[in-house]
Amino acid sequence: MNALETVDLEKRFGGIVPTNSVSLRVREGARHALIGPNGAGKTTLINLLTGVLRPSKGKVKLGGGDITNLKPHQRVARGITRTFQINQLFADLSPLESIALVIGEREKQGARFWRAFGGDEAIAREAASLAQQFGLADVIGERTSSLPYGKQRQLEIALAIAGKPRVLLLDEPAAGVPEAERHEILETVAALPKDVTVLLIEHDMDIVFGFADRISVLVEGKLLVEGDPKEIQNDPRVRAVYLGEGAGD
């Protein structure tokens, strides 16, 4: 059964059609990568999957259930969440607070207005271990805005994982990370729990081929081809449209 599926998904902004009848299938526990040149419609597709945008036509299915008409926060409750290419963090809160917040929301304790935040030991304990796991233990109490960029990227992913998602959309996790710290991010991505299905949106080929077991290529809003890394690497169409130009870098 597919963890995540789209059926003839389409999005039209007047004349332009960034998502043109896309039928994407991501299997349970897969390490699926979505690649494509800039302007291929990757970001629009993510926004359609997370509910930020409503599709003009077609369906989005999560674990078989239709989530096309759900709002973003309802979809998160169903188990699909994302990280952001450009950090979207809570500047005033500390990593501990941010992670504990996500766990609180997940456990449906987010709206409680009388209990103390972090009072629930289980949540505090889980938040601490997650922070440890993402190498944030030493900065656990600092204001997020004062953290080094690399640590912020780690927090980006930690927040997504803290929601215990069934499907995780990883949007260029290593974007902007200096060469020296890239390996930390890649290790974290590799160490992601096996039961989480990951759709990696990336254009850096080393990361893609080091990580993905299935790859879909998106060009001008349409799914050009889908296959395992080997097929994609040798596919003439992909090479011509995409790898051919960027073969050098």
Next chain:
Amino acid sequence: MLTILFDGIAYGMLLFVISCGLAVTLGLMNFVNLAHGAFAMLGGYCAYVLVNFYGVPFFASLPVAFLFAAMIGLVAERSLYVHFYNRSHLEQVLFTIGLVFMTSALVDYFLGSQQRFINLPSYLQGRFDFFGVGIGKYRLLIILVCALIVIVLQLILGHTRFGSRLRAAVDDQRVARGLGINVNRVFALTFAAGCGLAGLGGALGAEILSLEPHFPLKFMIYFLIVVSVGGTSSITGPFLASILLGIGDVAGKYYAPRFGGFVIYTIMIVVLVLRPQGLFTRGTSK
């Protein structure tokens, strides 16, 4: 009945002349200038002092009121406003309300708290009948002068280099700067012109809108309504909105004196709620 329509148009025209400056300030610079009414008041008092104390003929005082308010606008923009362009709307509100309080207190100190009138030349007073419709001479003057201003504004915006640069800057500052347009200078000149127009409107309006130290606060709501209903992306939006508001206010008072106030405020809320983004900017949220 036609007289009410006539009065409404005159009132609307006056509101437009005063608030079109605010529409441009908001649209161009995304700047909440609650002190816009203060420039209108300064123009009004400038004309009042010139005509009543120095015997300057009424028509001569209008351009001076325009220049006086524009000059003060320029000085204020370069010295104070410039620090607030990339600050939050809340800080802009705080700053401009502070300015309003200061100008009101200064005018109250120097020119007293009573309501002031500009001595109009006799040929502008009274009314005449035009096929049974009572036409107030002064209100007719307002319509003519304001119509002239609207036409001149359209010409400047539509057919001059400055106009095109202004519209480009309104559309997207970054792109405009990219094209080598000195956006800051466009800001400064447009802000000053906006204040000048407000000053002129203040001078013209002394007869109808009460000219007294609390003018900026009292009429701020009217100007904000014109901008919120009319939008800031073009001149025609605020123009239609001010005519609608002018007639709505006058007719509201004539036909339902008890509910005059409601009409305008409810229009504002309804429009804001239905098209919060659309009106303020052309679909794209700045």
Next chain:
Amino acid sequence: MLRKSFLAALAATALAVGTLPAAAQETVKIGIITPLTGPFASTGKQHETAARLYMQQHGTTVAGKKIELIIRDDAGRAENTARIASELIQNDKVSFIAGFGLTPLAMATAPIATNAKVPMIVMMAGTSIITERSPYIVRTSFTLGQSAVIIADWAAKNKVKKVVTLVTDYAPGHDAEKSFVDQFKSKGGEIVESIRVPIQNPDYAPFLQRVLDAKPDALYVFVPSGQGSILMKQYVERGLDKSGIRLIGTGDITDDDILNGFGDAAIGVITAHMYSTAHPSAMNKEYVAAFKKLNPSLRPNFASVGAYDGMHLIYEALKKTNGKTDGDALIAAMKGLKWESPRGPISIDPETRDIVQTIYIRKVEKKDGELYNVEFESFPDVKDPVKAAKK
């Protein structure tokens, strides 16, 4: 920052305890609360000048007691008036509170005066019901009903058959409208329409247009004193002056303070009121001259005599109780007092503690370059009709 104020407070308390008033001669304090800022600031300035003038002329000791005047601004907001009143009573231990430029301000302070048993002298607010709000209220200004009834009588007698009334929509306006309508109808007159204008109103034009269409013989108007000028401006601008509709009303609309700003169009307007700067008595001439010397920019209007006579009432009451400041004794002393005021003979009605005075019919005329309300008919000893009708 908190620590500093903590120490300052300690020092202040020690100082205050140290210098208990041991002066032989007791001081009687009078607290005047009036709007010195905001839309009604002109009333406040009249009160302040008149009160200071009275003390200048009549000295600062009465029945062996030194008089001290404290003037506070309430900006025409009722919550300020109430707060200042209780502060003056609590902290400054005033024996009188006076002023009250608007009806809501007097209504807000009435319960405080009752509770503290401190005489409360109303020097401006004109709604009839105010004196019923507390047994410690005495009024030296006027009631709307007094002027409205007299102008109604005059109109009925002078061939005015159909009248449209236009009043501001708040308590004094309702009083002015009701007294006029009842009196005018009782004399056979017809009320074509009663228009009420919202108090927050920047523009009278549409309402006046309505009057023009109704074509009455006369338009009866009541608006707060500051609004008279814009109403007159738009009355002319609408062409009502040339339409044969006579403008009549209570004296508020041709307030002496701003009459000159109206322009010649105001000439001929008939009003009824209890005071005019041009009142021909010798006492008034002297009063006007002294007032102008104290504050040249102001022309004394009906608000000023409200304050001037209020001070006189306080001085006389203290004389009668030879300086004792017990509230009930003072109020008893005030009842029934009669004296000559710049406006003419006045007295305090013992039952209602309201003012009984002569109401004059006056016409706006130009005298050596300035506009005045010239009195040409007088009706002595007019009581407040609204309360009289209730009996």
Next chain:
Amino acid sequence: MSTADTFRQADAALKKKRAWHWLEYVFWLAVAATVFLFPSQHTLLTQIAIWSLFALSLDLLLGYAGIVSLGHAAYFGFGAYVAALFAINFTGEPLTVLLVAGIAAGLLGLVTSLLVLRGSDLTRLMVTLGIALVMYELANQMSWLTGGADGLTGMPVNPVFGVFPISFRPTNSYIYVLCVLFVLFVVARRIVHSPFGYSLRAIKGNPLRASSIGISTNRRLIAVYALGAAYAGVAGALLAQTTPVVSLTYIDFQRSADVLLMLIIGGTGYLYGGIVGSALFLIAQKFIGNVTPQYWEFWIGFALVVIALFARDRGVFSIIERVANALRKEKAKP
């Protein structure tokens, strides 16, 4: 560091954040001391306490949820009128009156929040302004109910718990208002440190991320807007109980502007801004007012411009802000 150490550290940091800082104890002791130290100023202090509660209600919206409002007096005035009418027609028992006023204003907040929460800051400024103006017109037109421009008088105020009389007793009134302020402050402090409170700060910090970690931003903002309206309603009821008249000035633009200015002077986002700001604002107004009654407006305007210019971040009173930051840093350090 082992997970256990990290957890101990984390738990300590979170607990420290909630705990009362010693400076807060000193603050409230000083506030309580004013009852004895300034016996002659109780009427002014009562007003400061009421404005503090009103500014606190706005801080919940602005400081914690980032909702801008230029018409918060709508709920203050509505609470006052409901309190007065309820007391006149039913019972003058003060605490019930406060409760009823709070609930009524909260409901009004709930209803109007649907209008306010659409659109950007600018639209919210205008919509809140519009709502307050409509409420003003309503109060003015329905003079048969609200007394219109003359105000509503004759509101009975029974002694608190039947024993502690407050009407016409400045000292008792001040103690009563202070207690209500303190209780509501503690409640607000608890709410702000609850998961709900943190989710507000998350929404204010980054609405996009907040919704993408499962927070339904609209429902939370509606809830806090209603809470803020309820607090403002209670503040309005308190003023109605301690001043013998409820007039249109309870709901006019001047009041909405003043409370916003007080909060910004005191600084937003740490709950004490409202109290500090209203104290500074009203004490300055009283002393400047007595010196030059006419031109008080000039100096407050001047102060605003200076604050807006020089208090760099969020225009807050920079000195207070630095103290607040010191306060927060000290707690946040593990």
